[in-house]
Amino acid sequence: xxxxxxxxxxxxxxxxxxxxxxxxxxxxxxxxxxxxxxxxxxxxxxxxxxxxxxxxxxxxxxxxxxxxxxxxxxxxxxxxxxxxxxxxxxxxxxxxxxxxxxxxxxxxxxxxxxxxxxxxxxxxxxxxxxxxxxxxxxxxxxxxxxxxxxxxxxxxxxxxxxxxxxxxxxxxxxxxxxxxxxxxxxxxxxxxxxxxxxxxxxxxxxxxxxxxxxxxxxxxxxxxxxxxxxxxxxxxxxxxxxxxxxxxxxxxxxxxxxxxxxxxxxxxxxxxxxxxxxxxxxxxxxxxxxxxxxxxxxxxxxxxxxxxxxxxxxxxxxxxxxxxxxxxxxxxxxxxxxxxxxxx
Numbered sequence: 001x002x003x004x005x006x007x008x009x010x011x012x013x014x015x016x017x018x019x020x021x022x023x024x025x026x027x028x029x030x031x032x033x034x035x036x037x038x039x040x041x042x043x044x045x046x047x048x049x050x051x052x053x054x055x056x057x058x059x060x061x062x063x064x065x066x067x068x069x070x071x072x073x074x075x076x077x078x079x080x081x082x083x084x085x086x087x088x089x090x091x092x093x094x095x096x097x098x099x100x101x102x103x104x105x106x107x108x109x110x111x112x113x114x115x116x117x118x119x120x121x122x123x124x125x126x127x128x129x130x131x132x133x134x135x136x137x138x139x140x141x142x143x144x145x146x147x148x149x150x151x152x153x154x155x156x157x158x159x160x161x162x163x164x165x166x167x168x169x170x171x172x173x174x175x176x177x178x179x180x181x182x183x184x185x186x187x188x189x190x191x192x193x194x195x196x197x198x199x200x201x202x203x204x205x206x207x208x209x210x211x212x213x214x215x216x217x218x219x220x221x222x223x224x225x226x227x228x229x230x231x232x233x234x235x236x237x238x239x240x241x242x243x244x245x246x247x248x249x250x251x252x253x254x255x256x257x258x259x260x261x262x263x264x265x266x267x268x269x270x271x272x273x274x275x276x277x278x279x280x281x282x283x284x285x286x287x288x289x290x291x292x293x294x295x296x297x298x299x300x301x302x303x304x305x306x307x308x309x310x311x312x313x314x315x316x317x318x319x320x321x322x323x324x325x326x327x328x329x330x331x332x333x334x335x336x337x338x339x340x341x342x343x344x
Contacts, residue, residue, distance in 0.1 A: 005031060006030050010070055011024065034106060041105075074098070076131065078123060082104075088110070095113060151220075152219065157178030177196060180200065186200050206229075217237065
């Protein structure tokens with residue numbers, strides 16, 4: 001083995017601000033892990049960075065256990081088996097692993113998923129065919145219940161969840177309206193992904209533009225943002241509109257972008273009552289047992305047929321993961337955020 005050391009990024013302190021900062025992370029050099037019986041030694045090739053990780057940095061009560069201080073940040077990776085003490089996996093096998101922000105890990109083989117790539121790049125299983133993709137598919141299909149001819153609006157529409165939501169809606173015969181930050185992202189939604197309209201949430205007349213793009217109202221709003229975007233959406237929701245809620249990036253970044261003296265909850269609850277709205281928060285794993293196989297079948301077929309496009313925003317080097325993560329929280333990414341950990 002070329003190196004006897006590994007690298008990891010640990011949670012050094014819990015954030016005291018909504019955004020978090022570089023001071024909350026620490027990069028460490030540690031001895032190379034040694035696999036025990038039933039374990040394999042993994043080289044982490046690609047690490048996925050996702051918004052949920054901001055919640056794990058807090059010790060507030062949530063749906064998942066917080067990250068531990070002094071321990072590697074949680075995260076899913078594509079990894080290659082270097083050494084195996086298990087008959088289930090062999091050196092050279094490529095697997096999905098909950099290995100965290102590390103360059104190498106010794107993990108039980110039983111908890112790893114071997115990838116049969118079949119012409120699909122491995123990193124796709126961290127994005128369009130992974131957790132973000134399943135979040136998009138399950139939220140849309142199970143909660144959104146799309147019907148041809150309806151209007152769907154999705155926030156953070158160039159991200160790995162939003163971009164797939166819009167493309168799946170378009171394939172199902174809906175009008176897909178995307179909300180994104182900046183002209184470049186909006187142009188991508190229109191020119192590359194085939195959205196019917198794209199609105200820049202940074203525009204001073206954002207609410208007016210959104211209303212003009214949805215002349216027949218909104219039947220499905222896939223919520224990824226919250227804040228000012230939600231406030232603009234609520235008046236446009238149709239009777240019996242469905243709202244899958246999978247993220248609140250405005251709250252996570254600390255950029256609520258509205259007057260906190262105004263009671264927006266009252267307006268929301270009145271709309272829920274008078275228009276019989278269905279607002280359903282969800283975590284994708286709620287649907288895994290029943291729906292994951294259908295998702296993988298449907299989306300992998302569309303991907304192989306060239307009917308689904310996906311972007312990857314790749315940063316090289318595990319040391320750069322903290323800054324890449326903060327950039328993502330600020331909305332500076334363009335596509336699925338990945339860290340290329342291994343140099344080869």
